[in-house]
Amino acid sequence: MADRTATITRAFPRPQPTRDNAAFWEAARRGELRFQCCTPCGVFRHYPRPTCPACLSREFTWELSSGRGAVYTWTIVRGPTLPAFQDRLPYNVVDVLLDEGVHFVSQVLDVEPEELRAGLRVRAVFVPLDDEITLVKFRLDD
Amino acid sequence: MTRIRSAHLPPLRDAAAIVGIGQTPFSKSLGLSEYEMAVDAIWAACEDAGLSPREIDGLVRYDMEQIDEEQVLAALGNPLLRWFCGTPFGGGGAASVVVLAAAAIAAGMAETVLVYRSRARGKNSGYGKDPKQGGRYWEKMPESLPGLNQWHVPQGLVSAFQEMAMISMRHRIEYGTTDDQYADVAIAFRGHAMRNPAAVMRTPMTRADHHASRMISDPLRLFDCNIETDGAVAMVVTSTARARDLRQPPAIVHAGAMAAGSHHIRLSNLLGRSRDDDSAARVARQLWESSDLSPADVDAAFFYDFFTSMVIIALEDYGFCRRGEGGPFVQDGGLAWPDGRLVCNSNGGQLSEAFIHGFNNTTEAVRQIRGTSTAQVEGCEIALVAGANTDPTGAFLLRRA
Numbered sequence: 001m002a003d004r005t006a007t008i009t010r011a012f013p014r015p016q017p018t019r020d021n022a023a024f025w026e027a028a029r030r031g032e033l034r035f036q037c038c039t040p041c042g043v044f045r046h047y048p049r050p051t052c053p054a055c056l057s058r059e060f061t062w063e064l065s066s067g068r069g070a071v072y073t074w075t076i077v078r079g080p081t082l083p084a085f086q087d088r089l090p091y092n093v094v095d096v097l098l099d100e101g102v103h104f105v106s107q108v109l110d111v112e113p114e115e116l117r118a119g120l121r122v123r124a125v126f127v128p129l130d131d132e133i134t135l136v137k138f139r140l141d142d
Numbered sequence: 143m144t145r146i147r148s149a150h151l152p153p154l155r156d157a158a159a160i161v162g163i164g165q166t167p168f169s170k171s172l173g174l175s176e177y178e179m180a181v182d183a184i185w186a187a188c189e190d191a192g193l194s195p196r197e198i199d200g201l202v203r204y205d206m207e208q209i210d211e212e213q214v215l216a217a218l219g220n221p222l223l224r225w226f227c228g229t230p231f232g233g234g235g236a237a238s239v240v241v242l243a244a245a246a247i248a249a250g251m252a253e254t255v256l257v258y259r260s261r262a263r264g265k266n267s268g269y270g271k272d273p274k275q276g277g278r279y280w281e282k283m284p285e286s287l288p289g290l291n292q293w294h295v296p297q298g299l300v301s302a303f304q305e306m307a308m309i310s311m312r313h314r315i316e317y318g319t320t321d322d323q324y325a326d327v328a329i330a331f332r333g334h335a336m337r338n339p340a341a342v343m344r345t346p347m348t349r350a351d352h353h354a355s356r357m358i359s360d361p362l363r364l365f366d367c368n369i370e371t372d373g374a375v376a377m378v379v380t381s382t383a384r385a386r387d388l389r390q391p392p393a394i395v396h397a398g399a400m401a402a403g404s405h406h407i408r409l410s411n412l413l414g415r416s417r418d419d420d421s422a423a424r425v426a427r428q429l430w431e432s433s434d435l436s437p438a439d440v441d442a443a444f445f446y447d448f449f450t451s452m453v454i455i456a457l458e459d460y461g462f463c464r465r466g467e468g469g470p471f472v473q474d475g476g477l478a479w480p481d482g483r484l485v486c487n488s489n490g491g492q493l494s495e496a497f498i499h500g501f502n503n504t505t506e507a508v509r510q511i512r513g514t515s516t517a518q519v520e521g522c523e524i525a526l527v528a529g530a531n532t533d534p535t536g537a538f539l540l541r542r543a
Contacts, residue, residue, distance in 0.1 A: 007271050011285040013300070015292035046410055047290055072413060073312035076360040077304055082283060085298045093299040095308055095413050103410040105294040105308075113360075118315040135296055 037063035067124030069098035157248035159392035162191025162378035168496030179374035180260035187376040192389030200252025225252035234533025236500025241398035260374035307359035310451035317466035325352035327450035330477035335490025368492035375501035397433035398538035406532040422459035422531035488517035
Protein backbone atom coordinates (compact mmCIF):
# COMPACT_ATOMS: atom_id res chain seq x y z
CA MET A 1 0.00 0.00 0.00
CA ALA A 2 1.23 3.46 -0.91
CA ASP A 3 1.89 5.93 1.87
CA ARG A 4 -1.13 8.22 2.05
CA THR A 5 0.99 11.34 2.37
CA ALA A 6 2.82 10.48 -0.84
CA THR A 7 -0.40 10.88 -2.84
CA ILE A 8 -1.31 14.41 -1.65
CA THR A 9 -1.15 17.19 -4.26
CA ARG A 10 1.51 19.67 -3.11
CA ALA A 11 1.47 22.19 -5.98
CA PHE A 12 -1.03 25.03 -6.32
CA PRO A 13 -4.00 23.62 -8.26
CA ARG A 14 -3.94 25.81 -11.34
CA PRO A 15 -6.82 26.55 -13.74
CA GLN A 16 -6.13 25.23 -17.22
CA PRO A 17 -7.95 27.38 -19.80
CA THR A 18 -9.95 25.49 -22.42
CA ARG A 19 -11.54 26.46 -25.73
CA ASP A 20 -14.79 27.07 -23.84
CA ASN A 21 -13.42 29.54 -21.34
CA ALA A 22 -10.13 30.98 -22.67
CA ALA A 23 -11.79 34.38 -23.20
CA PHE A 24 -12.55 34.63 -19.47
CA TRP A 25 -8.94 33.99 -18.49
CA GLU A 26 -7.57 36.33 -21.18
CA ALA A 27 -9.82 39.11 -19.88
CA ALA A 28 -8.83 38.44 -16.26
CA ARG A 29 -5.17 38.71 -17.26
CA ARG A 30 -5.97 42.22 -18.58
CA GLY A 31 -7.74 43.08 -15.30
CA GLU A 32 -11.25 42.67 -16.68
CA LEU A 33 -14.10 40.52 -15.41
CA ARG A 34 -16.03 39.35 -18.44
CA PHE A 35 -18.87 36.87 -18.75
CA GLN A 36 -20.74 35.45 -21.69
CA CYS A 37 -23.79 37.58 -22.43
CA CYS A 38 -26.60 36.45 -24.71
CA THR A 39 -26.97 38.70 -27.77
CA PRO A 40 -30.76 38.36 -28.27
CA CYS A 41 -31.88 38.39 -24.60
CA GLY A 42 -29.02 40.04 -22.72
CA VAL A 43 -28.80 37.41 -19.95
CA PHE A 44 -25.31 36.92 -18.46
CA ARG A 45 -24.07 33.43 -17.68
CA HIS A 46 -21.31 31.62 -15.81
CA TYR A 47 -19.89 28.92 -16.17
CA PRO A 48 -19.03 29.34 -19.85
CA ARG A 49 -21.25 27.27 -22.14
CA PRO A 50 -22.29 27.39 -25.79
CA THR A 51 -25.95 28.33 -25.28
CA CYS A 52 -28.02 30.79 -23.27
CA PRO A 53 -29.86 29.02 -20.43
CA ALA A 54 -32.72 31.52 -20.74
CA CYS A 55 -33.46 31.55 -24.49
CA LEU A 56 -31.17 28.80 -25.89
CA SER A 57 -29.56 31.19 -28.37
CA ARG A 58 -25.98 30.40 -29.37
CA GLU A 59 -25.15 34.05 -30.12
CA PHE A 60 -23.17 35.72 -27.38
CA THR A 61 -20.38 38.18 -26.65
CA TRP A 62 -17.99 38.37 -23.70
CA GLU A 63 -19.29 41.46 -21.91
CA LEU A 64 -17.58 43.46 -19.18
CA SER A 65 -19.05 42.94 -15.71
CA SER A 66 -19.36 45.82 -13.28
CA GLY A 67 -17.34 43.61 -10.93
CA ARG A 68 -19.74 44.63 -8.19
CA GLY A 69 -22.03 42.39 -6.26
CA ALA A 70 -23.08 41.08 -2.87
CA VAL A 71 -21.98 38.09 -0.81
CA TYR A 72 -24.65 35.41 -1.29
CA THR A 73 -23.14 32.75 0.96
CA TRP A 74 -19.74 32.03 2.50
CA THR A 75 -17.64 29.73 4.64
CA ILE A 76 -14.51 30.00 6.72
CA VAL A 77 -12.24 27.11 5.87
CA ARG A 78 -10.44 26.04 9.04
CA GLY A 79 -8.87 22.87 7.70
CA PRO A 80 -8.18 20.31 6.54
CA THR A 81 -7.31 21.75 3.14
CA LEU A 82 -4.72 21.25 0.41
CA PRO A 83 -1.08 21.99 1.29
CA ALA A 84 -1.16 24.95 -1.17
CA PHE A 85 -3.64 26.73 1.12
CA GLN A 86 -2.41 25.45 4.48
CA ASP A 87 -0.50 28.57 5.51
CA ARG A 88 -3.58 30.78 4.90
CA LEU A 89 -5.86 28.98 7.37
CA PRO A 90 -8.36 30.10 8.41
CA TYR A 91 -9.52 31.69 5.16
CA ASN A 92 -12.87 32.66 3.67
CA VAL A 93 -14.49 31.46 0.48
CA VAL A 94 -17.56 33.34 -0.73
CA ASP A 95 -20.16 33.10 -3.43
CA VAL A 96 -20.72 36.54 -4.89
CA LEU A 97 -23.97 37.29 -6.69
CA LEU A 98 -22.76 39.85 -9.19
CA ASP A 99 -25.06 42.70 -10.16
CA GLU A 100 -25.33 41.10 -13.63
CA GLY A 101 -27.02 38.11 -11.98
CA VAL A 102 -24.29 35.46 -12.09
CA HIS A 103 -22.88 33.56 -9.12
CA PHE A 104 -19.08 33.51 -8.78
CA VAL A 105 -17.01 31.61 -6.20
CA SER A 106 -14.08 33.62 -4.87
CA GLN A 107 -12.59 35.14 -1.73
CA VAL A 108 -12.95 38.53 -0.04
CA LEU A 109 -9.48 39.92 0.72
CA ASP A 110 -8.59 41.83 3.88
CA VAL A 111 -11.73 41.02 5.83
CA GLU A 112 -12.02 39.39 9.26
CA PRO A 113 -14.13 36.21 9.51
CA GLU A 114 -16.53 38.01 11.87
CA GLU A 115 -17.19 40.71 9.27
CA LEU A 116 -18.57 38.31 6.68
CA ARG A 117 -22.32 38.28 6.19
CA ALA A 118 -24.82 37.82 3.39
CA GLY A 119 -25.45 40.99 1.42
CA LEU A 120 -22.00 42.47 2.03
CA ARG A 121 -21.16 44.66 -0.99
CA VAL A 122 -17.91 43.72 -2.73
CA ARG A 123 -15.99 44.62 -5.90
CA ALA A 124 -13.66 42.53 -8.04
CA VAL A 125 -9.88 42.82 -7.86
CA PHE A 126 -7.31 40.92 -9.88
CA VAL A 127 -4.53 38.80 -8.39
CA PRO A 128 -2.02 37.36 -10.89
CA LEU A 129 -1.00 33.77 -10.23
CA ASP A 130 1.49 33.58 -13.12
CA ASP A 131 1.94 35.02 -16.63
CA GLU A 132 -1.20 33.36 -17.97
CA ILE A 133 -3.60 33.04 -15.03
CA THR A 134 -5.03 35.89 -12.96
CA LEU A 135 -7.51 34.97 -10.23
CA VAL A 136 -10.52 37.20 -9.62
CA LYS A 137 -10.88 38.07 -5.93
CA PHE A 138 -13.02 40.67 -4.15
CA ARG A 139 -12.64 43.50 -1.67
CA LEU A 140 -15.22 45.34 0.38
CA ASP A 141 -16.88 47.94 -1.83
CA ASP A 142 -16.49 51.50 -0.61
CA MET B 143 -52.23 -0.44 0.19
CA THR B 144 -55.71 1.02 -0.01
CA ARG B 145 -54.54 4.45 -1.06
CA ILE B 146 -53.30 3.31 -4.48
CA ARG B 147 -55.55 4.78 -7.15
CA SER B 148 -53.67 4.99 -10.46
CA ALA B 149 -55.58 3.57 -13.40
CA HIS B 150 -52.36 2.96 -15.29
CA LEU B 151 -49.64 1.69 -13.03
CA PRO B 152 -46.05 2.73 -13.75
CA PRO B 153 -44.16 -0.34 -15.07
CA LEU B 154 -41.72 -0.07 -12.15
CA ARG B 155 -44.52 -0.39 -9.58
CA ASP B 156 -43.84 -3.39 -7.30
CA ALA B 157 -41.94 -5.18 -10.10
CA ALA B 158 -38.78 -5.89 -8.10
CA ALA B 159 -37.68 -6.45 -4.54
CA ILE B 160 -34.50 -6.36 -2.48
CA VAL B 161 -34.14 -9.96 -1.36
CA GLY B 162 -30.59 -10.16 -0.04
CA ILE B 163 -28.40 -7.80 1.97
CA GLY B 164 -24.78 -8.29 2.96
CA GLN B 165 -22.01 -6.28 4.52
CA THR B 166 -18.51 -6.50 5.92
CA PRO B 167 -17.75 -5.23 9.40
CA PHE B 168 -17.51 -1.42 9.42
CA SER B 169 -14.34 0.02 10.88
CA LYS B 170 -11.93 2.93 10.70
CA SER B 171 -9.43 0.41 9.38
CA LEU B 172 -10.19 -3.15 8.27
CA GLY B 173 -6.89 -3.89 6.59
CA LEU B 174 -8.67 -5.41 3.59
CA SER B 175 -8.60 -4.43 -0.08
CA GLU B 176 -11.73 -3.01 -1.70
CA TYR B 177 -11.81 -6.17 -3.84
CA GLU B 178 -11.81 -8.44 -0.80
CA MET B 179 -14.47 -6.36 0.94
CA ALA B 180 -16.68 -6.23 -2.17
CA VAL B 181 -16.59 -10.00 -2.57
CA ASP B 182 -17.26 -10.56 1.16
CA ALA B 183 -20.33 -8.32 1.03
CA ILE B 184 -21.63 -9.78 -2.26
CA TRP B 185 -21.23 -13.31 -0.93
CA ALA B 186 -23.10 -12.37 2.25
CA ALA B 187 -25.94 -10.79 0.25
CA CYS B 188 -26.31 -13.91 -1.92
CA GLU B 189 -26.24 -16.12 1.19
CA ASP B 190 -28.89 -13.93 2.82
CA ALA B 191 -31.13 -14.29 -0.24
CA GLY B 192 -30.46 -17.98 -0.61
CA LEU B 193 -29.11 -17.52 -4.13
CA SER B 194 -25.88 -18.64 -5.76
CA PRO B 195 -23.68 -15.79 -7.07
CA ARG B 196 -23.88 -17.60 -10.42
CA GLU B 197 -27.56 -16.63 -10.64
CA ILE B 198 -26.74 -12.93 -10.90
CA ASP B 199 -27.49 -11.68 -14.42
CA GLY B 200 -27.44 -7.91 -13.93
CA LEU B 201 -25.22 -5.41 -12.16
CA VAL B 202 -25.38 -1.70 -11.34
CA ARG B 203 -22.07 -0.08 -10.55
CA TYR B 204 -21.95 2.93 -8.25
CA ASP B 205 -20.19 5.99 -9.65
CA MET B 206 -16.91 5.82 -7.76
CA GLU B 207 -16.72 2.05 -7.41
CA GLN B 208 -13.28 0.71 -8.27
CA ILE B 209 -14.23 -2.96 -8.38
CA ASP B 210 -15.64 -3.20 -11.87
CA GLU B 211 -17.93 -5.68 -13.61
CA GLU B 212 -15.05 -7.77 -14.92
CA GLN B 213 -13.48 -8.11 -11.47
CA VAL B 214 -16.81 -9.04 -9.89
CA LEU B 215 -17.52 -11.65 -12.55
CA ALA B 216 -14.07 -13.15 -12.13
CA ALA B 217 -14.64 -13.51 -8.40
CA LEU B 218 -18.14 -14.97 -8.68
CA GLY B 219 -17.52 -17.89 -10.99
CA ASN B 220 -18.33 -15.91 -14.14
CA PRO B 221 -22.12 -15.63 -14.02
CA LEU B 222 -23.77 -14.71 -17.33
CA LEU B 223 -24.18 -10.98 -16.99
CA ARG B 224 -26.69 -9.72 -19.57
CA TRP B 225 -27.33 -6.20 -18.30
CA PHE B 226 -25.13 -3.64 -16.56
CA CYS B 227 -24.94 0.10 -16.07
CA GLY B 228 -23.65 2.72 -13.66
CA THR B 229 -24.66 5.90 -11.86
CA PRO B 230 -22.87 9.24 -12.15
CA PHE B 231 -22.55 12.06 -9.56
CA GLY B 232 -21.31 10.37 -6.41
CA GLY B 233 -23.82 10.30 -3.56
CA GLY B 234 -26.60 11.23 -5.97
CA GLY B 235 -26.43 7.65 -7.20
CA ALA B 236 -26.82 6.05 -3.78
CA ALA B 237 -30.50 5.26 -4.29
CA SER B 238 -30.45 5.33 -8.10
CA VAL B 239 -28.59 2.01 -8.12
CA VAL B 240 -31.74 0.31 -6.83
CA VAL B 241 -34.01 2.34 -9.14
CA LEU B 242 -31.90 1.20 -12.11
CA ALA B 243 -31.89 -2.41 -10.93
CA ALA B 244 -35.68 -2.35 -10.58
CA ALA B 245 -36.03 -0.71 -14.00
CA ALA B 246 -33.93 -3.43 -15.62
CA ILE B 247 -36.04 -6.13 -13.97
CA ALA B 248 -39.31 -4.41 -14.94
CA ALA B 249 -38.07 -4.19 -18.53
CA GLY B 250 -37.04 -7.83 -18.59
CA MET B 251 -33.39 -7.00 -19.24
CA ALA B 252 -32.28 -8.95 -16.18
CA GLU B 253 -33.87 -10.95 -13.41
CA THR B 254 -31.38 -10.85 -10.54
CA VAL B 255 -29.35 -7.67 -10.22
CA LEU B 256 -26.42 -7.01 -7.92
CA VAL B 257 -25.69 -3.58 -6.44
CA TYR B 258 -22.67 -3.05 -4.21
CA ARG B 259 -20.23 -0.50 -2.87
CA SER B 260 -16.82 -1.17 -1.38
CA ARG B 261 -14.88 1.67 0.20
CA ALA B 262 -11.47 1.87 1.81
CA ARG B 263 -11.83 5.41 3.03
CA GLY B 264 -10.46 5.17 6.54
CA LYS B 265 -7.69 7.70 6.96
CA ASN B 266 -5.04 4.99 6.75
CA SER B 267 -6.49 3.34 3.67
CA GLY B 268 -5.45 5.75 0.92
CA TYR B 269 -3.59 3.24 -1.15
CA GLY B 270 -3.74 4.55 -4.71
CA LYS B 271 -2.82 7.70 -6.60
CA ASP B 272 -6.16 7.96 -8.39
CA PRO B 273 -8.68 10.17 -6.54
CA LYS B 274 -11.14 7.27 -6.49
CA GLN B 275 -8.66 4.75 -5.08
CA GLY B 276 -9.29 5.25 -1.38
CA GLY B 277 -8.33 8.00 1.02
CA ARG B 278 -9.48 11.58 0.51
CA TYR B 279 -10.24 12.16 -3.18
CA TRP B 280 -9.66 15.91 -2.88
CA GLU B 281 -6.13 15.50 -1.56
CA LYS B 282 -5.26 13.97 -4.92
CA MET B 283 -6.45 16.95 -6.97
CA PRO B 284 -4.66 17.27 -10.31
CA GLU B 285 -2.18 20.17 -10.40
CA SER B 286 -3.77 21.43 -13.61
CA LEU B 287 -7.55 21.82 -13.67
CA PRO B 288 -9.29 21.76 -17.08
CA GLY B 289 -12.74 20.96 -15.63
CA LEU B 290 -15.29 22.99 -13.73
CA ASN B 291 -13.31 22.61 -10.51
CA GLN B 292 -11.02 25.32 -11.94
CA TRP B 293 -13.67 27.82 -10.86
CA HIS B 294 -13.42 27.12 -7.14
CA VAL B 295 -10.47 24.91 -6.19
CA PRO B 296 -7.90 27.68 -6.92
CA GLN B 297 -9.95 29.90 -4.57
CA GLY B 298 -9.35 27.42 -1.74
CA LEU B 299 -12.69 25.59 -1.95
CA VAL B 300 -11.21 22.15 -2.41
CA SER B 301 -13.62 19.58 -1.02
CA ALA B 302 -17.25 18.53 -0.82
CA PHE B 303 -17.50 19.43 2.86
CA GLN B 304 -16.55 23.03 2.05
CA GLU B 305 -19.08 23.16 -0.79
CA MET B 306 -21.72 21.81 1.59
CA ALA B 307 -20.71 24.43 4.13
CA MET B 308 -21.52 27.14 1.58
CA ILE B 309 -24.89 25.54 0.76
CA SER B 310 -25.66 25.04 4.48
CA MET B 311 -24.72 28.64 5.29
CA ARG B 312 -27.20 29.86 2.69
CA HIS B 313 -29.94 27.77 4.33
CA ARG B 314 -29.08 29.47 7.65
CA ILE B 315 -29.13 32.90 5.98
CA GLU B 316 -32.57 32.29 4.52
CA TYR B 317 -34.22 30.36 7.34
CA GLY B 318 -32.20 30.85 10.51
CA THR B 319 -31.22 27.20 10.95
CA THR B 320 -29.16 26.81 14.12
CA ASP B 321 -26.23 24.89 15.61
CA ASP B 322 -28.69 23.31 18.05
CA GLN B 323 -30.77 21.96 15.18
CA TYR B 324 -27.63 20.47 13.59
CA ALA B 325 -26.86 18.89 16.97
CA ASP B 326 -30.37 17.43 17.12
CA VAL B 327 -29.67 15.46 13.93
CA ALA B 328 -26.22 14.29 15.08
CA ILE B 329 -27.48 13.23 18.52
CA ALA B 330 -30.53 11.38 17.15
CA PHE B 331 -28.38 9.39 14.72
CA ARG B 332 -25.77 8.68 17.39
CA GLY B 333 -28.58 7.33 19.53
CA HIS B 334 -29.49 4.94 16.70
CA ALA B 335 -25.85 3.89 16.34
CA MET B 336 -25.58 3.13 20.05
CA ARG B 337 -28.29 0.49 19.60
CA ASN B 338 -26.65 -0.92 16.47
CA PRO B 339 -23.73 -3.30 17.13
CA ALA B 340 -22.43 -2.81 13.55
CA ALA B 341 -21.99 0.95 13.98
CA VAL B 342 -18.52 2.49 14.23
CA MET B 343 -19.45 5.44 16.49
CA ARG B 344 -21.28 4.17 19.58
CA THR B 345 -20.24 6.52 22.37
CA PRO B 346 -22.99 8.87 23.60
CA MET B 347 -23.05 12.41 22.17
CA THR B 348 -24.46 15.41 24.00
CA ARG B 349 -25.34 18.84 22.65
CA ALA B 350 -22.22 20.16 24.38
CA ASP B 351 -20.08 17.46 22.71
CA HIS B 352 -21.47 18.50 19.33
CA HIS B 353 -20.86 22.21 19.90
CA ALA B 354 -17.36 21.55 21.25
CA SER B 355 -16.32 19.57 18.17
CA ARG B 356 -13.88 21.36 15.88
CA MET B 357 -15.30 23.81 13.33
CA ILE B 358 -13.94 22.60 10.00
CA SER B 359 -15.72 24.88 7.55
CA ASP B 360 -18.31 27.27 8.99
CA PRO B 361 -21.06 26.42 9.78
CA LEU B 362 -20.06 22.72 9.77
CA ARG B 363 -18.32 21.14 12.74
CA LEU B 364 -16.63 17.77 12.79
CA PHE B 365 -19.74 16.15 14.30
CA ASP B 366 -21.85 17.55 11.45
CA CYS B 367 -19.86 15.46 8.97
CA ASN B 368 -20.14 11.83 7.99
CA ILE B 369 -17.46 9.59 9.39
CA GLU B 370 -14.84 8.00 7.12
CA THR B 371 -14.69 4.23 7.27
CA ASP B 372 -13.70 1.02 5.58
CA GLY B 373 -16.41 -1.40 4.60
CA ALA B 374 -18.60 -2.79 1.85
CA VAL B 375 -22.32 -3.37 1.35
CA ALA B 376 -24.08 -5.43 -1.30
CA MET B 377 -27.69 -6.12 -2.19
CA VAL B 378 -29.49 -8.51 -4.49
CA VAL B 379 -32.57 -7.24 -6.31
CA THR B 380 -34.83 -9.65 -8.17
CA SER B 381 -38.31 -9.84 -9.61
CA THR B 382 -41.13 -9.78 -7.08
CA ALA B 383 -42.41 -13.05 -8.55
CA ARG B 384 -39.12 -14.79 -7.88
CA ALA B 385 -38.76 -13.10 -4.48
CA ARG B 386 -41.66 -15.13 -3.13
CA ASP B 387 -39.60 -18.34 -3.31
CA LEU B 388 -36.53 -16.94 -1.57
CA ARG B 389 -35.30 -17.06 2.00
CA GLN B 390 -36.16 -13.55 3.25
CA PRO B 391 -39.34 -11.48 3.31
CA PRO B 392 -38.97 -9.24 0.24
CA ALA B 393 -38.60 -5.46 0.48
CA ILE B 394 -40.60 -4.53 -2.59
CA VAL B 395 -39.51 -1.51 -4.65
CA HIS B 396 -42.88 0.21 -4.82
CA ALA B 397 -41.74 3.30 -6.74
CA GLY B 398 -38.51 4.84 -7.89
CA ALA B 399 -37.44 8.06 -9.56
CA MET B 400 -34.37 9.91 -10.78
CA ALA B 401 -33.91 13.57 -11.67
CA ALA B 402 -30.93 15.56 -12.92
CA GLY B 403 -30.33 19.09 -11.73
CA SER B 404 -27.28 20.90 -10.42
CA HIS B 405 -24.26 19.36 -8.69
CA HIS B 406 -22.47 20.72 -5.64
CA ILE B 407 -19.14 20.76 -7.44
CA ARG B 408 -20.70 23.21 -9.91
CA LEU B 409 -21.55 25.54 -7.05
CA SER B 410 -22.31 28.62 -9.17
CA ASN B 411 -25.00 26.65 -10.99
CA LEU B 412 -26.45 25.14 -7.83
CA LEU B 413 -26.71 28.44 -5.98
CA GLY B 414 -28.34 30.07 -8.99
CA ARG B 415 -31.16 27.54 -9.07
CA SER B 416 -34.24 27.39 -6.85
CA ARG B 417 -34.10 24.33 -4.59
CA ASP B 418 -37.72 23.59 -5.44
CA ASP B 419 -36.62 23.25 -9.06
CA ASP B 420 -33.50 21.17 -8.34
CA SER B 421 -32.75 17.45 -8.37
CA ALA B 422 -34.02 16.31 -4.97
CA ALA B 423 -37.30 18.25 -5.01
CA ARG B 424 -37.95 17.01 -8.55
CA VAL B 425 -37.27 13.40 -7.56
CA ALA B 426 -39.59 13.81 -4.59
CA ARG B 427 -42.45 15.07 -6.76
CA GLN B 428 -41.98 12.22 -9.25
CA LEU B 429 -41.79 9.69 -6.44
CA TRP B 430 -44.95 10.79 -4.68
CA GLU B 431 -46.84 11.11 -7.98
CA SER B 432 -45.81 7.67 -9.22
CA SER B 433 -46.45 5.96 -5.88
CA ASP B 434 -49.79 7.47 -4.87
CA LEU B 435 -48.20 7.91 -1.46
CA SER B 436 -47.15 10.98 0.50
CA PRO B 437 -44.63 11.71 3.26
CA ALA B 438 -47.35 10.98 5.82
CA ASP B 439 -47.34 7.33 4.67
CA VAL B 440 -43.61 6.86 5.36
CA ASP B 441 -42.80 4.83 8.46
CA ALA B 442 -39.02 5.19 8.21
CA ALA B 443 -36.95 7.58 6.08
CA PHE B 444 -33.36 7.19 4.95
CA PHE B 445 -31.71 10.36 3.74
CA TYR B 446 -28.17 10.70 2.43
CA ASP B 447 -26.72 12.07 5.65
CA PHE B 448 -23.31 13.27 4.53
CA PHE B 449 -23.87 16.33 6.74
CA THR B 450 -26.42 17.11 9.46
CA SER B 451 -27.51 20.21 7.57
CA MET B 452 -28.32 18.15 4.49
CA VAL B 453 -30.75 15.96 6.43
CA ILE B 454 -32.59 19.12 7.48
CA ILE B 455 -32.74 20.29 3.86
CA ALA B 456 -33.76 16.81 2.63
CA LEU B 457 -36.77 16.81 4.95
CA GLU B 458 -37.88 19.94 3.09
CA ASP B 459 -36.94 18.59 -0.36
CA TYR B 460 -39.03 15.44 0.19
CA GLY B 461 -42.01 17.32 1.62
CA PHE B 462 -41.91 16.16 5.25
CA CYS B 463 -42.16 19.85 6.11
CA ARG B 464 -42.33 23.14 4.27
CA ARG B 465 -39.27 24.88 2.86
CA GLY B 466 -37.34 26.44 5.74
CA GLU B 467 -39.01 24.31 8.42
CA GLY B 468 -36.50 21.45 8.42
CA GLY B 469 -34.69 22.97 11.41
CA PRO B 470 -37.80 23.16 13.61
CA PHE B 471 -38.77 19.64 12.40
CA VAL B 472 -35.61 18.03 13.82
CA GLN B 473 -35.52 20.24 16.91
CA ASP B 474 -35.86 18.78 20.41
CA GLY B 475 -35.63 15.16 19.40
CA GLY B 476 -37.69 15.38 16.20
CA LEU B 477 -35.70 12.47 14.73
CA ALA B 478 -35.26 10.54 17.98
CA TRP B 479 -36.42 6.94 18.38
CA PRO B 480 -39.05 5.88 19.26
CA ASP B 481 -40.86 9.10 20.18
CA GLY B 482 -39.77 11.59 17.51
CA ARG B 483 -41.70 12.97 14.56
CA LEU B 484 -39.99 10.62 12.09
CA VAL B 485 -37.71 7.60 12.36
CA CYS B 486 -34.79 8.50 10.17
CA ASN B 487 -31.52 6.64 9.41
CA SER B 488 -32.21 4.19 12.22
CA ASN B 489 -28.82 2.48 11.74
CA GLY B 490 -27.03 5.65 12.82
CA GLY B 491 -26.58 6.64 9.19
CA GLN B 492 -23.37 7.86 7.66
CA LEU B 493 -22.89 10.25 10.54
CA SER B 494 -22.47 7.41 13.06
CA GLU B 495 -22.75 3.90 11.57
CA ALA B 496 -20.46 3.95 8.52
CA PHE B 497 -20.00 5.87 5.28
CA ILE B 498 -20.62 3.40 2.50
CA HIS B 499 -22.10 6.01 0.17
CA GLY B 500 -25.62 5.48 1.45
CA PHE B 501 -25.69 1.73 0.78
CA ASN B 502 -25.68 1.05 4.52
CA ASN B 503 -28.80 3.22 4.85
CA THR B 504 -30.53 1.15 2.16
CA THR B 505 -29.79 -2.15 3.93
CA GLU B 506 -31.21 -0.62 7.11
CA ALA B 507 -34.37 0.34 5.20
CA VAL B 508 -34.63 -3.33 4.20
CA ARG B 509 -34.21 -4.37 7.84
CA GLN B 510 -37.02 -1.99 8.81
CA ILE B 511 -39.28 -3.64 6.22
CA ARG B 512 -38.24 -7.09 7.47
CA GLY B 513 -38.77 -6.03 11.08
CA THR B 514 -35.17 -6.66 12.18
CA SER B 515 -33.80 -3.16 12.88
CA THR B 516 -32.25 -2.32 16.24
CA ALA B 517 -34.51 0.76 16.22
CA GLN B 518 -37.53 -0.99 14.74
CA VAL B 519 -40.66 0.90 13.76
CA GLU B 520 -43.52 -1.32 14.81
CA GLY B 521 -45.33 -2.63 11.74
CA CYS B 522 -43.10 -0.72 9.30
CA GLU B 523 -44.87 -0.81 5.93
CA ILE B 524 -43.19 1.93 3.89
CA ALA B 525 -39.58 3.12 3.87
CA LEU B 526 -38.13 5.97 1.82
CA VAL B 527 -34.51 5.87 0.61
CA ALA B 528 -33.02 8.99 -0.99
CA GLY B 529 -29.66 9.74 -2.62
CA ALA B 530 -27.61 12.86 -1.94
CA ASN B 531 -29.71 16.00 -2.31
CA THR B 532 -27.05 18.25 -3.81
CA ASP B 533 -26.44 16.10 -6.89
CA PRO B 534 -28.44 14.75 -9.79
CA THR B 535 -30.10 12.10 -7.67
CA GLY B 536 -32.67 9.37 -7.15
CA ALA B 537 -34.98 7.92 -4.52
CA PHE B 538 -37.25 4.94 -4.03
CA LEU B 539 -39.92 3.59 -1.72
CA LEU B 540 -39.80 0.11 -0.24
CA ARG B 541 -42.90 -1.66 1.02
CA ARG B 542 -43.72 -4.89 2.77
CA ALA B 543 -45.23 -7.73 0.77
